[in-house]
Amino acid sequence: MTKQTLLQMAYNAAEDKKAEDIVVLNMEGISLLADYFIICSGNSDRQVQAIARELIDQSEKAGNPVKSVEGFDAARWILVDLGDVVAHVFHKDERSYYNLERLWREAPTMEI
Structure with missing residues (x-):
C-alpha cells in the first residue's frame, strides 16, 4: 500500500x-514520526471511539497492520499509528486545548 493510498x-x-474539521498535515521532512498526520474530532466519547475503530478496521482490512493505538478507553485523544500516517482523533473539547495544528504550524496542510 502506498503512502498516498493509506492516507486516502x-x-x-x-x-x-x-x-469534524479533518486536517491533513504533510510531515515529510518535518517529523520522523510519520509522513502525514490526520487530525480530526468527534462530538462525544462514543463518536471519537467509532472514528478510531473505523481507522483501525479499514487499515487492517487493507492489509496494513496498525502499529499502535493510544488513548482508546479514555476517548479524549486517540492516537492511531498506521505507519506512514498517524491519526489524531480528538474529543472536540480537547482539540482546541492541544491545538496540534499550531504546534506543527510549519507543516503544510493538504487537501484530500
Missing part, C-alpha cells in the same frame, strides 16, 4: 464516521 483510506474512514 484513513481520510475516508474518518469522514465515513462523520469526523
Whole structure:
C-alpha cells in the first residue's frame, strides 16, 4: 500500500464516521514520526471511539497492520499509528486545548 493510498483510506474512514474539521498535515521532512498526520474530532466519547475503530478496521482490512493505538478507553485523544500516517482523533473539547495544528504550524496542510 502506498503512502498516498493509506492516507486516502484513513481520510475516508474518518469522514465515513462523520469526523469534524479533518486536517491533513504533510510531515515529510518535518517529523520522523510519520509522513502525514490526520487530525480530526468527534462530538462525544462514543463518536471519537467509532472514528478510531473505523481507522483501525479499514487499515487492517487493507492489509496494513496498525502499529499502535493510544488513548482508546479514555476517548479524549486517540492516537492511531498506521505507519506512514498517524491519526489524531480528538474529543472536540480537547482539540482546541492541544491545538496540534499550531504546534506543527510549519507543516503544510493538504487537501484530500
